[in-house]
Amino acid sequence: MAQLRTGVISFPGSNGDHDALSALEHDLSVEVRRVDYRETDLTELDAVVLPGGFSYGDALRCGAITRFSPVMEPLRSFAEAGKPVLGICNGFQILCEAHLLPGALLRNRTLKFHCFWTTIRIEQPATPWTSSLAAGDVLRLPVAHGEGAYYIEEHRLADLERNGQIVARYCTDDGTVSDEANRNGSVANIAAICNEQRNVVGIMPHPERATNELIGGSDGSRLLRGILQDALASAT
Amino acid sequence: MSEQSEAGRRWIIEAEIMPKQGVNDPQGDAVMSGLKSLSFDGARRVRVGKLIRVEVSASSEDDALDQGTRMCERLLANPVIEEFVVSAARIG
Structure with missing residues (x-):
């Protein structure tokens, strides 16, 4: 199998880009490069990640300005070609604003910034990003x-x-989908969705920040590894 | 007055953007409980939105309103969660 080539887009204000680059390069041993938000050609890549952060300072609405970045046009073609795209946190918000994913992300119902560990239950393993689950x-x-x-x-x-x-x-530790586990108040406890073709996935929690027990957990690698499995499957 | 200066008239567009009915507005809920604690007991259904003011050149009120509507549709509002009303006032 040819080496999988992945890209992580850096927008002005992204702060999860280096986490994603490190997770892909060091924890998954995948070829990865930083993609500048002004780039206009993504055709040499096999998969693209939109990282977390506060692109354009979340001005107007999270992702509303980012959506008009030069890289978003080739990203649209990339997604329409059926190639895997993963939006994490702010990346998820950007994909919704760009209409590459349906819906929108609103203020947490607590009005607080949520910064803690959470548990999610996988509902759809048939996406390039969840195929190992x-x-x-x-x-x-x-x-x-x-x-x-x-x-x-x-x-x-x-x-x-x-x-x-x-x-x-979002679920409790034993996998129960309950209101108590739904701390930000998402409709139907939704933590991650995909488009109809299932190649574009948006996820609110950060798999790229849970790739090693040394940093508190490695379940994120279990998810990200799906992209390898998917590539292997399509190569055979 | 020439056609050109007509087109050069200045207008202020105001876009009032509100969360759609049925969309949770925790900010509105927080303001509501603030009002309750100040004894505004009759206060009901608080919603928090935003007002965006843009100065434009437009040939008429319709032109100004049309520009404002297109701005809302393309950027200022997100139709999934927000609704908007545009108004225009001539300033020159």
């Missing part, structure tokens, strides 16, 4: 967000459920 797997991952409450209109939520676009939900 099984439905029902529980992962322990950190969150760091002020606007993490996923919102979508009720009738469109039904579409998400029907199309299997809900990738993960």
